[in-house]
Amino acid sequence: MSFNSLKPKIETILANKNRNNEQLLTEVCELLQSNIEYYDWVGFYFANEAEKTLHLKAFAGEATDHTVIPFGKGICGQVAVSNSNFVVPDVKAQDNYIACSINVKSEIVIPLFKNGKNIGQIDIDSHVADPFSEEDERFLEWVNQVVAEKL
Template sequence: MNISHLKESIIKLINEENTVSEKLQSICNLLKKEINYYNWVGFYFKNGNKLELKLAEFAGEPTEHVIIPFGKGICGQVALSNQNFVVPNVETQDNYISCGFKVKSEIVIPIFVNKINIGQIDIDSHTVNPFTKNDKLLLEFVCEKVAQLL
């Protein structure tokens, strides 16, 4: 993974004359294409005043998890904890929402606007324990740039 190249690509996508939705979709597509163990990439955002997340743009297989209550699954836990959450092996998590038998690991990074958690980027992998410090750094960068769009 070439973080510098990916960061440059993210900045280019964000600076394009597209809607926010188109930019988010382009980011999902780029990350899924460029990082071979990113099998599903998506953004979830707080659903109005409800204590739930709503799926926005994503790249990968469709999911039935379009709405996730706060506290449920990894994404729901991040909505409450405001902390990054890396799951090296989903089989070890009691509060994991299965998105399919192929998913082996997950990383979720929150997005903050004015210090308020308004959403997150969620990555599923079909590989056990693929995520490194570089993934965390890259995804935190992505979330910072996305926050500037919103």
């Protein structure tokens, strides 16, 4: 399914007033994971500024032990500090990578901003080497923008 065809589905999910934010985010994760063949794990982490940690709030895919990540650690932790997109074509080439599954070959993490502040991120793991393009980045930036408007 194309990114453009997913956009109205994401907007519909986020417009549902009968679900809490965590349920809505889980639905967005499930939609992305089940409709983009190389999105094998999709999750939203949110920052706890006082503790300098990220906390997993919603995901689709295999369960992970990495529900709390310190700022600076792993790809997600680096994005919490850098405030920049991070595309990793080959996770084995990263010194500061936290392995979630032996099947993960690549990762993309896009920060989520609310009122100009990095409050979290969307994290995608893929079992395919180097599948992420600039189109993925722009789409996931859009996802985070509509999620931030909902929060």
